[in-house]
Amino acid sequence: MGAVTASSLEFIVSAQELIVRIEELGNQFAAAIEPLTDEQEIRNLQAQYMGRKGQVSQLMKQMGKVPAQDRRTVGEVFNRVKEGITDAVAARLDALEEAAQAADLARTVDVSLPGRRPRPGHLHLLTQVHEEFRAIFSELGFELAEGPQIETDFHCFEALAIPKGHPARDMQDTFYIDDDVVLRTHTSSVQIRTMQSQPPPVKIISPGVVYRRDDDPTHSPMFTQLEGLMVDEGVRFSDLHGVLRHLVRRFFGEALEIRFRPSYFPFVEPGAEVDMQCSFCKGGDPSCRLCKGTGWLEIGGSGMVDPDVFGHVGYDAERWTGFAFGMGMERMAMLRHGVNDIKLYYEGDMRFLRQF
Ligand code: FA5
Numbered sequence: 001m002g003a004v005t006a007s008s009l010e011f012i013v014s015a016q017e018l019i020v021r022i023e024e025l026g027n028q029f030a031a032a033i034e035p036l037t038d039e040q041e042i043r044n045l046q047a048q049y050m051g052r053k054g055q056v057s058q059l060m061k062q063m064g065k066v067p068a069q070d071r072r073t074v075g076e077v078f079n080r081v082k083e084g085i086t087d088a089v090a091a092r093l094d095a096l097e098e099a100a101q102a103a104d105l106a107r108t109v110d111v112s113l114p115g116r117r118p119r120p121g122h123l124h125l126l127t128q129v130h131e132e133f134r135a136i137f138s139e140l141g142f143e144l145a146e147g148p149q150i151e152t153d154f155h156c157f158e159a160l161a162i163p164k165g166h167p168a169r170d171m172q173d174t175f176y177i178d179d180d181v182v183l184r185t186h187t188s189s190v191q192i193r194t195m196q197s198q199p200p201p202v203k204i205i206s207p208g209v210v211y212r213r214d215d216d217p218t219h220s221p222m223f224t225q226l227e228g229l230m231v232d233e234g235v236r237f238s239d240l241h242g243v244l245r246h247l248v249r250r251f252f253g254e255a256l257e258i259r260f261r262p263s264y265f266p267f268v269e270p271g272a273e274v275d276m277q278c279s280f281c282k283g284g285d286p287s288c289r290l291c292k293g294t295g296w297l298e299i300g301g302s303g304m305v306d307p308d309v310f311g312h313v314g315y316d317a318e319r320w321t322g323f324a325f326g327m328g329m330e331r332m333a334m335l336r337h338g339v340n341d342i343k344l345y346y347e348g349d350m351r352f353l354r355q356f
Contacts, residue, residue, distance in 0.1 A: 013062050015070030019077045025055055026081035033092050042096075046089050056082060125356040126224060126345055129333045130207055133226055136250045137205045140243060142228065145204040147190035149211070153180045155189040159312040160267035168266045173213035183211035186326055187227035188267060191305075194229065195313035200320045201232035207329065220342045224329040231305065231315065231322030237270070240302055240323035248276045248299070252336060256282075259296065268303025268324060275299065279335055290335070297335055300327025 029049050036042050049056050056078070066074050123131070134144065147155070153164070162168045172185035190206035206227040215221055230239065245258050256279060260272035275296040281288035283295025291297050302325035307317035330342050337356065339345070344352045 012067065013065040015066050015074050018059070018062055018066055018074050021059060022056075022074070022077050022081050025049065025059060026084050029085050030088060033088050036092065037096060039093060039096065042089060042092055046085065049085055050082065056085070119354075122356075124345075124353065125333055125337070126329060128356065129329050130224070132251065133205070133207060133247075133329065133332075136247055137228070140246065142203050142205045142230075145190050145194045145206045146208065147184070147187070147193045147206065149184055149209055150177065151182055151184040151189045153182055155192045156182050156184050156186070159192040159309065160188055161306055161308045161312075162266045166266065168264070175211050175213065184208075185212050186210050187225040188324065188326055190227055191229045191267075191324055192309070192313060195231070195310075195315060200315055200322075201230075202322070203230045203232070204228070217341045217343075218331070218334070220330065220346070222346075223342070225326050226329055228325045229305070229322060230324075231320050233319060233321070235304075235321045235323055237304060237323065240304070240325065243323075244274055244302065244325060251332065252276075252279050254279065258299075260302070263301065265301050265303060267306050267309050268301075269306045271301065271303035273298055273300070274302050274325065274327070276335075280338075290338075299332060299335070300325055302326070 029045070032045055033042060036045065048054055051057065060078060063071060063074060063078075122128075138144075156174075157163070157166075157169065174185050175183040177183070187206045187208050187210060190204075190208070194202060194204050194206070204227075206229075207224060208227075209222060210225050211222050212219075213221060228243070230243070241258070241260070248256050248258055256277040258274055258276045260274060263271050263273040265271040275298050277283055278288060278291035278295050278297050280290045281295070283291075286293040288295075302323065305322040305324055310317040310320065310322075330345055333339060333345075334342065
């Protein structure tokens with residue numbers, strides 16, 4: 001072994017000195033990791049010490065300067081400190097996870113608190129009204145009849161004594177598909193189809209969608225009518241009165257009166273508009289907004305079936321008599337619920353629909 005020169009001396013690091021520095025690094029790490037509560041911060045700290053350019057790695061480079069016989073001892077210290085760092089990281093991360101789990105478990109949940117109820121849906125107001133009408137009329141023995149919405153001119157007008165060119169056509173502004181086919185303007189067309197398909201007696205209601213070129217707060221281009229028809233021997237106007245009065249009382253839940261005002265519909269004779277007593281003021285408030293102080297609200301048209309119509313469907317007008325009526329379902333629901341714009345039924349606004 002050659003003599004130790006001055007220049008080689010400055011490269012010699014004593015084992016003792018290196019061991020002290022390694023131990024210091026281990027202690028520094030232990031102090032630095034202690035307050036950390038975030039996994040990323042812990043990983044960053046670990047890299048600062050153990051990464052390729054980390055402090056431990058830098059110090060290990062000094063190993064080469066330690067006298068050969070001491071390297072084993074120093075190496076063992078390095079390994080112990082490195083294991084210590086690795087174990088400290090694992091222990092700290094475990095501790096954090098345990099703390100998080102404990103916090104989860106410790107979070108108090110009051111299982112007796114009421115939950116949030118899902119809001120159940122319900123039928124649209126018009127569907128509800130539709131079903132009520134069916135129930136009320138079925139109690140009186142009326143059966144349900146249906147007809148097409150795209151209708152022939154014959155069923156919608158001709159057979160109802162409204163031939164082409166008749167001024168009464170102007171009462172219902174019509175959507176024509178062609179000269180002989182229309183979107184039905186009223187459910188009275190179902191009267192004709194029913195009488196064509198069965199002999200008397202007849203006792204039907206026919207609810208359904210109809211179309212007119214109408215558009216304002218109380219009139220819509222598409223709306224729902226309900227037609228009623230009763231044909232038998234000896235049917236009289238007083239039967240019509242009884243049926244409609246019963247309907248109004250059942251639907252409005254009050255002993256409201258009805259009255260007839262003479263009116264013209266070509267397919268009934270006599271014909272009348274039906275009014276009911278105002279459901280809001282009962283006729284007692286001259287400033288009532290609903291009935292405009294008249295005490296009465298119009299609900300539809302009616303009358304005794306014209307013998308001409310019986311002629312169109314092959315019924316013996318000498319033997320059979322009948323009454324018919326037609327009303328708007330939107331209007332009936334508007335009167336009962338104070339709805340002031342017919343469009344509200346069709347716009348699908350949940351704030352409106354939920355109220356019913
Ligand atoms: C008729 O439609 C006749 N077919 C009724 C009838 C049947 C008379 C049987 C005699 C015998 P009217 O056009 O008046 O009649 O309509 C009846 C009801 O439908 C009206 O009272 C009104 O409540 C409703 N109605 C009419 N047009 C509209 C519309 N554009 N929007 C909403 N409702 C309407």
